[in-house]
Structure formats: C-alpha cells, structure tokens
Amino acid sequence: MSAVRRVAIVAGATTPFGVRPTTWSEMAQEIGAALFRAEPELRSEDVDSLFVGAAEPERFAFQSHVAPLAAEQMGLTPHRILQRTELACASGQSAIRSAYAAIAAGLSDVAVAVGIEKMNLPSMAEANTSMGCVMDRAWDGPHGATAPPFFAMVAQRHMREYGTTEEQLAAVSVKNHRFANTNPHAQFYSKTFDRAKLARLPVVAPPLRLGDCSSMTDGAAAVVLAAEDRAYRYTDSPAWIRGTGQYSDFHNLAHAGPLTDWKGLTHAAREALGRAGLTIQDIDVAEIHDCFSISEIVEYEAFGWCPRGEGGKFVLDGRSDVGGDVVVNPRGGLLGCGHPLGATGIAQSVEIFQQLSHQVPPSRQAPDPRYGLVHNLSGSANVHSIMIYEGGRAS
Amino acid sequence: MSATTKARRDTPPEEATAKAPPPVTERSSVAEKRDPGKAPPAATTPFLLDFFPLEGPDQTRLARFFERLKEGLLCTTRCPRCGALHWPPRVACPACHAEDLEWIDLPSTGRIYAFSAVLAGAPLGMESDVPFAVGLVDLDGVPLRIFGRIDGRPWKELDIGSAVRVEPLPLADGRVFYRFRTVD
Numbered sequence: 001m002s003a004v005r006r007v008a009i010v011a012g013a014t015t016p017f018g019v020r021p022t023t024w025s026e027m028a029q030e031i032g033a034a035l036f037r038a039e040p041e042l043r044s045e046d047v048d049s050l051f052v053g054a055a056e057p058e059r060f061a062f063q064s065h066v067a068p069l070a071a072e073q074m075g076l077t078p079h080r081i082l083q084r085t086e087l088a089c090a091s092g093q094s095a096i097r098s099a100y101a102a103i104a105a106g107l108s109d110v111a112v113a114v115g116i117e118k119m120n121l122p123s124m125a126e127a128n129t130s131m132g133c134v135m136d137r138a139w140d141g142p143h144g145a146t147a148p149p150f151f152a153m154v155a156q157r158h159m160r161e162y163g164t165t166e167e168q169l170a171a172v173s174v175k176n177h178r179f180a181n182t183n184p185h186a187q188f189y190s191k192t193f194d195r196a197k198l199a200r201l202p203v204v205a206p207p208l209r210l211g212d213c214s215s216m217t218d219g220a221a222a223v224v225l226a227a228e229d230r231a232y233r234y235t236d237s238p239a240w241i242r243g244t245g246q247y248s249d250f251h252n253l254a255h256a257g258p259l260t261d262w263k264g265l266t267h268a269a270r271e272a273l274g275r276a277g278l279t280i281q282d283i284d285v286a287e288i289h290d291c292f293s294i295s296e297i298v299e300y301e302a303f304g305w306c307p308r309g310e311g312g313k314f315v316l317d318g319r320s321d322v323g324g325d326v327v328v329n330p331r332g333g334l335l336g337c338g339h340p341l342g343a344t345g346i347a348q349s350v351e352i353f354q355q356l357s358h359q360v361p362p363s364r365q366a367p368d369p370r371y372g373l374v375h376n377l378s379g380s381a382n383v384h385s386i387m388i389y390e391g392g393r394a395s
Numbered sequence: 396m397s398a399t400t401k402a403r404r405d406t407p408p409e410e411a412t413a414k415a416p417p418p419v420t421e422r423s424s425v426a427e428k429r430d431p432g433k434a435p436p437a438a439t440t441p442f443l444l445d446f447f448p449l450e451g452p453d454q455t456r457l458a459r460f461f462e463r464l465k466e467g468l469l470c471t472t473r474c475p476r477c478g479a480l481h482w483p484p485r486v487a488c489p490a491c492h493a494e495d496l497e498w499i500d501l502p503s504t505g506r507i508y509a510f511s512a513v514l515a516g517a518p519l520g521m522e523s524d525v526p527f528a529v530g531l532v533d534l535d536g537v538p539l540r541i542f543g544r545i546d547g548r549p550w551k552e553l554d555i556g557s558a559v560r561v562e563p564l565p566l567a568d569g570r571v572f573y574r575f576r577t578v579d
Contacts (some may be wrong), residue, residue: 083440123519124516125517125518125519125522126519127521128516128517128518128519129446129518129519131518132446132518136483137446138446138447138448138483139448139483139542141446141518142446142447142448142572143529143542143543143574144513144517144518144521144524144527144529144544145529145542146513146516146517146518148511148513148516149512149513149529150509150511152511152512153510153511153530154509155508156509156510156511156555157508157509160555173404182424202514202515203513203514204514204515204516205512205513205514205516206511206514206550207511208511216519252482252483252542253542254482254483254539254540254541254542255482255530256531256540259509259531332489
C-alpha cells in the first residue's frame with residue numbers, strides 16, 4: 001500500500017435550496033443539524049477538521065472569517081485543520097478536495113466539508129454586482145460582464161459552428177427540471193417545465209432564456225469524509241474517492257480561446273480518470289455543472305461522451321437520461337436545484353454518494369451504478385474541477 | 396513609456412461626486428436623503444460597488460493606459476525581452492517575468508467574434524443601460540480578442556463579423572474607460 005490513504009464520503013446532507021427567509025449563519029446551524037441527523041453514528045468529537053466552501057460571504061452576508069463561524073454554528077470544534085475554500089462556483093468541491101488531500105496525507109482522519117451560500121438580497125442589482133466580481137472586475141467588469149452574457153456567447157458560437165438549436169438547449173433544461181421534480185430540496189421541486197413553457201420565458205441574454213440559466217439560491221450542503229480505517233464506522237456503503245483533477249489556464253475573457261472547446265475540462269478529466277484508471281465510458285452517473293443549458297452540452301463533448309458539436313443531439317436523443325449512456329444530473333442539476341455557489345459542489349457529491357448506495361427515488365436512480373463523477377466549472381469556465389467516486393468496496 | 400508621469404486627474408473623485416452623478420445610482424439616491432451636514436465623506440462612497448478601476452498614477456502603475464485612452468487610443472504593454480503582447484496591460488510579463496515592459500498603441504478597429512446582450516440582471520449602476528450589447532472583438536492586425544460593451548446599433552442588428560471601433564468613455568468623475576461602437 002502507498003503512503004496515500006484511501007478516503008471516502010461516508011455521510012451527507014443538504015438543506016432545502018431556494019429563495020429562503022433565513023441567514024447565512026442560520027443555514028450553517030441548519031446543515032449541522034441535518035448532517036448529524038443523517039448520520040446518527042457521527043459525534044462532534046470525531047470531526048477533527050472542517051473545510052468551508054463559501055464563494056462570496058463578504059458580499060452576500062457581509063461576513064468574512066467564516067470558517068470558525070461555521071464551526072460554531074454547526075457545533076464542531078475542529079482541532080487539526082480549519083479553513084475556508086473559495087473558488088467561486090466550485091468553492092464546495094474545493095472544500096471536498098482539500099479534505100480529501102488532508103485525510104489522504106494523514107493530517108486528518110474524519111473531516112466535514114460544508115458549503116453555504118446566501119445569495120438572495122433585498123437588492124437583486126447588488127447581488128448581480130457580486131456575481132460580476134467573479135470575472136476580471138477591473139477590465140471585463142466595467143462592460144457589464146456577468147455569467148449570462150458570457151455563456152450566451154458560448155451558445156451563440158456553438159449554434160453558429162455546429163447548428164445547435166434552442167430545442168436542444170431546452171432539452172437540457174427539461175431533463176434537469178424533470179429530475180428536480182423528484183428532489184424535495186430543489187428550488188424548482190414543485191414547478192414543471194416543458195419545451196413550450198420554456199420558450200415563453202423571457203430572454204435574459206440572447207440566445208439564453210430564463211429557463212436556460214441557473215438561479216440565485218440560498219442553501220447549504222455537507223459531507224463527512226473519512227480515512228479507510230474509519231469509513232465503515234459510519235456506513236456500509238462508502239463512496240470512495242478514486243481520482244480528482246483540476247485545470248485553469250485563464251481568467252480575463254481575452255484568453256478564453258475558442259468558446260466551444262473547453263480544453264481545461266478535457267485536461268482535468270484526463271487527470272482525474274487517469275488517477276482512477278478509468279475511461280469516461282466507465283462512468284455510470286455524473287453530476288456536471290449545468291449553470292446554463294449550453295454548459296451541459298459543451299461538457300458532454302469535452303468529457304468525450306460524444307464528438308464535438310454533437311452535444312445537442314446527445315441530450316435530445318436521451319443519451320444523458322436514465323436508460324442512456326450515462327445518467328447526467330439526476331439530482332436536478334443547477335438548473336432545477338438552484339445554484340448556491342459554495343453549496344453546489346457538495347450537494348452534487350451528496351447525490352453521487354446516495355446514487356452509489358441506492359438511496360435516491362427510483363425515478364432518478366441510475367441502474368446499479370459503480371462509478372460516479374462530479375464536475376464543477378467556475379467563473380467563465382476558466383477553471384474545471386472533477387472528482388470520481390466508486391461505490392461499495394474499493395479495489 | 397512614462398512610468399514616472401505626474402499627470403493627475405483634473406477633478407479628484409471626492410470633489411467630483413458632489414457635482415456629478417456617480418455611476419452607482421442606488422447609493423447616490425440614499426445619499427440625497429441624508430442631512431448634508433452629517434453625510435459621510437464622499438470619498439467613502441464610490442469605489443467598492445464601482446466596477447471602473449482606480450486609474451491615477453498614485454493608484455496604479457498602469458496610469459499610462461488611461462492617459463492614452465483620454466487621447467482616444469487603446470494601448471497595452473509588450474515585453475521587450477520575449478515579445479509577448481499582453482492584455483490587459485501588465486507590470487510583469489507572464490511569459491518570461493520581465494518587469495521592464497514597453498507601451499504600444501493598439502489598432503482602433505476590430506470585428507465581433509461573439510456577442511450577446513444584457514436584457515436583465517445588470518449590476519448596480521448599469522440597470523439604466525439595459526438593454527446593452529457586449530461581445531468579444533478580434534482587433535484588426537494583432538492577436539488580441541478583447542471583451543467589451545458594444546454601443547451603436549441595437550444588439551438585434553449585430554452579427555458575428557460586424558465591424559466595431561474603440562471609443563473612449565468619459566466618466567462623470569473624470570476617469571475614463573473604453574467601449575466599442577459599431578461602424579456603419
């Protein structure tokens with residue numbers, strides 16, 4: 001055995017996602033209670049480290065130094081590693097990756113990775129300003145660069161280069177909203193969307209309509225990660241981390257390159273799959289970053305589930321649905337669940353943990369999955385972060 | 396290059412905010428309701444929710460960019476050691492890490508590589524601009540593709556390949572930024 005220890009997710013929980021009449025700190029308390037309720041074997045003193053994924057608490061909650069605040073609110077007393085991870089939309093996955101690294105290295109035995117984001121403020125324009133700060137604020141920001149117009153340009157180029165259609169974009173949203181109707185924690189759990197309804201929604205940034213865009217969302221999610229000798233104290237079905245990868249090659253939009261070819265994702269996937277000793281065809285269920293409908297289409301292609309330019313056809317043919325090549329975003333995606341920045345990557349990992357241990361409703365359960373994948377992009381798709389999990393007993 | 400240029404903005408922002416509306420409309424409306432005698436110093440008002448950079452020589456080593464922009468020209472830095480052309484302008488070369496960079500003027504024309512428009516969800520200070528077009532523009536003759544606001548023709552009349560030119564945007568407080576404008 002190598003010096004690197006195996007690490008697994010052994011428990012997880014999420015709060016409801018949505019426009020919620022509650023504060024950042026209250027959600028920290030709520031997710032702490034939900035996590036200990038989800039895993040009765042877990043005791044506070046077991047948790048030696050806490051990693052807090054939070055993208056913009058300074059802007060949205062006017063609070064910095066959030067890691068000890070979260071620990072206090074959750075009823076934890078970390079005594080090995082306590083830190084916040086910030087990587088915009090991938091802040092949650094960053095928390096998990098950091099916990100993984102700490103446990104694999106022997107610096108932690110049992111760690112909690114929590115993601116918390118409060119995004120809905122009395123002034124939506126102020127919230128939009130905060131989102132603009134994710135970009136190169138001084139050079140792209142003054143022009144009005146926020147996520148919707150950037151991903152709209154990706155969609156425009158994809159349509160121009162490959163003939164991708166609004167119907168294909170809508171197919172992503174329809175699929176993920178249908179899955180969200182099986183998830184009581186999803187922001188749009190009780191709202192149904194079909195193609196005709198999506199086509200009636202207003203255009204936010206052409207060609208993207210409201211239904212092509214994920215929402216401003218309040219929510220929190222948490223997982224417990226444990227070293228191999230601790231994992232079975234908490235569960236008979238850990239989700240073992242088999243590989244991880246990440247890639248970033250630009251920030252200012254001038255360096256985005258061809259908008260329809262997300263090379264950073266391809267690099268990160270190669271790294272993660274290589275570490276796992278797998279190919280993309282081995283993945284049974286995937287939670288990937290559908291911040292916009294076009295994102296999921298470009299991601300199918302960059303992961304290699306289909307050739308470049310055929311992502312629209314891939315979803316329209318049902319190949320990313322239950323019964324297809326791979327079940328993509330069964331939790332409901334960012335489109336259906338909402339996108340509380342720091343919580344998203346952790347909520348996705350909770351879904352993969354539950355998929356691999358058959359704890360989700362049958363209508364969204366991938367058939368006997370062995371391998372699951374979580375992907376987050378951040379900013380203008382300039383960072384890609386990927387983790388690969390294996391259910392049951394790891395080889 | 397003129398890293399030691401002493402040029403200052405004509406009106407410091409603390410004085411300018413009193414007579415010209417700052418870009419942040421919501422904040423200014425709050426300020427108007429205050430008793431002027433008890434209002435906080437105007438210097439605390441503009442920056443944190445203002446996307447435009449601080450551009451004076453006492454605030455950035457790239458002040459030359461903004462001085463040249465006031466003369467109507469977009470410029471950037473180039474590395475004399477390795478030849479790398481930068482955007483945005485820099486104080487250290489990302490390719491070879493040289494710090495003694497030179498300024499060069501950029502072409503003022505280009506063509507749209509991709510564009511969209513903000514029809515909703517604009518940040519503070521930009522709500523009254525909606526709808527507005529933004530895009531990535533390939534500058535003519537140099538390997539730079541720059542993001543920017545596109546003024547002029549409405550977004551529905553733009554296309555990939557449409558010609559645009561660089562235009563300085565004077566701000567109410569004496570600062571300056573750039574935008575693109577469609578060429579007919």
